[in-house]
Amino acid sequence: MSGNGKHRFAMYWAASCGGCDIAVLNLHEKIAEVAEAFDIVFWPCAMDTKYADVEALPDGSIDLTFFSGSIRNDENLHLAKLLRRTSKILVAFGSCASEGCIPGLANFSTVEDMLTTAFETPSTENPGHIRPMPRWAAPEGEIHIPTLAPFVRTLGQVVDIDYTMPGCPPESARIAEVVDLAIAAFAGRAQLPPKGSIIGAGTSTVCDQCARQRDVKKIAAFTRIQATAYLDPALCLLEQGIPCSGPATRDGCGALCPAAGAPCIGCYGPSDGVVDQGARLLSAFSSVIDAREPADIERILDGLPDPLGTFYRFGLARSILRASRPAFAGNGIEPPAIARAPEPARAGAAGGTDR
Amino acid sequence: MSATTTPAPAGAASGSVGGVFEPVMIGFTCNWCSYRAADLAGTARIKYPPNVRLVRLMCSGRLDPAFVLKAFAGGADGVMVSGCWPGECHYIEQNIKALRRFILLRRVIEAMGIEPTRLQLVWASAAEGQRFAHEVGRIVEEVRALGPLNWGRDGAQRHESIAAVSAAGPAAVSAAAVPAAALPAGVPAEVRA
Numbered sequence: 001m002s003g004n005g006k007h008r009f010a011m012y013w014a015a016s017c018g019g020c021d022i023a024v025l026n027l028h029e030k031i032a033e034v035a036e037a038f039d040i041v042f043w044p045c046a047m048d049t050k051y052a053d054v055e056a057l058p059d060g061s062i063d064l065t066f067f068s069g070s071i072r073n074d075e076n077l078h079l080a081k082l083l084r085r086t087s088k089i090l091v092a093f094g095s096c097a098s099e100g101c102i103p104g105l106a107n108f109s110t111v112e113d114m115l116t117t118a119f120e121t122p123s124t125e126n127p128g129h130i131r132p133m134p135r136w137a138a139p140e141g142e143i144h145i146p147t148l149a150p151f152v153r154t155l156g157q158v159v160d161i162d163y164t165m166p167g168c169p170p171e172s173a174r175i176a177e178v179v180d181l182a183i184a185a186f187a188g189r190a191q192l193p194p195k196g197s198i199i200g201a202g203t204s205t206v207c208d209q210c211a212r213q214r215d216v217k218k219i220a221a222f223t224r225i226q227a228t229a230y231l232d233p234a235l236c237l238l239e240q241g242i243p244c245s246g247p248a249t250r251d252g253c254g255a256l257c258p259a260a261g262a263p264c265i266g267c268y269g270p271s272d273g274v275v276d277q278g279a280r281l282l283s284a285f286s287s288v289i290d291a292r293e294p295a296d297i298e299r300i301l302d303g304l305p306d307p308l309g310t311f312y313r314f315g316l317a318r319s320i321l322r323a324s325r326p327a328f329a330g331n332g333i334e335p336p337a338i339a340r341a342p343e344p345a346r347a348g349a350a351g352g353t354d355r
Numbered sequence: 356m357s358a359t360t361t362p363a364p365a366g367a368a369s370g371s372v373g374g375v376f377e378p379v380m381i382g383f384t385c386n387w388c389s390y391r392a393a394d395l396a397g398t399a400r401i402k403y404p405p406n407v408r409l410v411r412l413m414c415s416g417r418l419d420p421a422f423v424l425k426a427f428a429g430g431a432d433g434v435m436v437s438g439c440w441p442g443e444c445h446y447i448e449q450n451i452k453a454l455r456r457f458i459l460l461r462r463v464i465e466a467m468g469i470e471p472t473r474l475q476l477v478w479a480s481a482a483e484g485q486r487f488a489h490e491v492g493r494i495v496e497e498v499r500a501l502g503p504l505n506w507g508r509d510g511a512q513r514h515e516s517i518a519a520v521s522a523a524g525p526a527a528v529s530a531a532a533v534p535a536a537a538l539p540a541g542v543p544a545e546v547r548a
Contacts, residue, residue: 108466108467276421278463279421282456282460282463283420286458287452292441292448292451294458297455297458307459307463307466308463321427321428322428322507324466324467324468325468
């Protein structure tokens with residue numbers, strides 16, 4: 001608590017787009033209540049504060065911290081540890097911090113592939129083949145930028161977190177509920193949920209909140225929304241062949257996307273009881289395919305051009321596999337090979353892993 | 356969630372026995388056909404490799420794709436899914452659902468960098484103990500030829516070492532975590548040095 005009797009609040013963005021910060025500012029006039037109830041000690045998006053100010057704070061001196069963004073580099077990691085040390089309540093805020101989100105999609109490729117895409121593709125003017133340098137000897141002295149980790153991690157994978165608030169970004173109405181609860185709890189008027197809870201969201205699925213009608217359980221083909229001439233406004237999108245992530249995604253948003261005619265993309269993460277959102281979606285999609293023969297099944301599945309990106313758009317970094325094999329292996333580092341006895345009978349069996 | 360959650364292998368880690376790589380296989384069987392086939396293989400004393408650890412489900416349609424992913428993340432080198440032949444499922448056609456999930460799951464694991472050969476589907480009726488044993492033997496040899504999967508172990512260790520260096524402070528990170536040899540080509544010599 002600050003000297004003025006207010007509780008201290010901080011918000012930080014690690015590897016994120018800044019949308020979570022905008023969602024908090026979208027509280028509109030309620031943001032005045034936040035400023036009224038809290039002393040905002042650190043919020044790089046909204047005010048000028050320095051890391052050194054936070055580093056100087058004693059342990060547990062910030063009452064509530066919203067941490068948005070995933071852990072992509074060592075600066076993110078440093079701030080995650082710093083804010084864990086200085087915060088009483090640390091909230092993994094938004095999809096990036098809780099499950100990796102769009103930055104987590106980089107876990108499909110290696111850091112080298114990612115840098116090549118960003119700096120060497122034909123659409124990039126980079127004749128000197130310049131790459132970001134972790135350190136650089138400038139005339140004024142050596143300067144540093146953060147180093148990239150081999151793959152993206154969530155906040156909960158690097159530090160202990162108190163609560164998770166899903167959403168990309170969390171809906172402002174749900175943020176307002178959480179802020180109200182925090183203010184009430186700090187005033188002794190309410191009880192905080194148990195540690196580890198998911199806050200600002202429901203426990204069921206987007207389908208449960210979706211008003212569209214579900215009738216048939218069979219689909220003959222997948223299609224893309226931009227390739228359809230007409231969509232029935234009252235019928236389930238998945239039944240119309242549009243890949244919709246509603247069946248495995250936590251409710252909390254009010255099923256806004258399907259109500260507007262767009263499929264759910266899964267940003268509120270796995271619903272209660274679902275370990276791996278992608279695996280559950282895979283299961284749901286393959287259950288409704290109307291085919292019995294492998295060739296027919298393959299043909300229908302060809303209508304999903306990017307199954308990985310569809311199933312793991314938000315949840316890859318916290319999924320069971322977490323990252324693709326090349327990403328795990330880092331930059332060209334292969335898993336250690338285990339020696340095998342020479343077996344001439346199995347020609348072609350020797351050698352390293354099949355890559 | 357612990358601070359250092361890694362997909363570290365549980366009990367079942369692949370290893371080398373006498374210098375020969377022995378793959379660890381998880382085999383999902385259904386209660387009505389393929390588990391009975393495995394049972395028959397046992398009572399008929401048919402020999403097959405001991406690499407496979409069988410898990411009995413009521414039906415192949417019970418197989419959540421997450422089970423397969425967990426097996427790979429936990430140290431399995433291969434996964435075998437087995438059930439009743441199409442048309443013979445105890446639950447009418449849940450094995451067809453398993454087939455559809457299997458085909459889609461194979462596409463997903465391939466995109467994640469896991470060879471599709473590591474995931475195989477085998478139909479076996481309760482009378483096909485011989486076939487079950489033969490298929491296990493075939494899959495074990497195919498997975499042995501691919502070598503160990505070692506899912507995530509190397510990457511996770513590497514990541515923890517970076518975390519340890521980062522804890523020492525920002526200055527130590529740039530100096531220690533990035534060996535000069537790891538810097539991309541084109542870096543001036545004074546930076547490399």
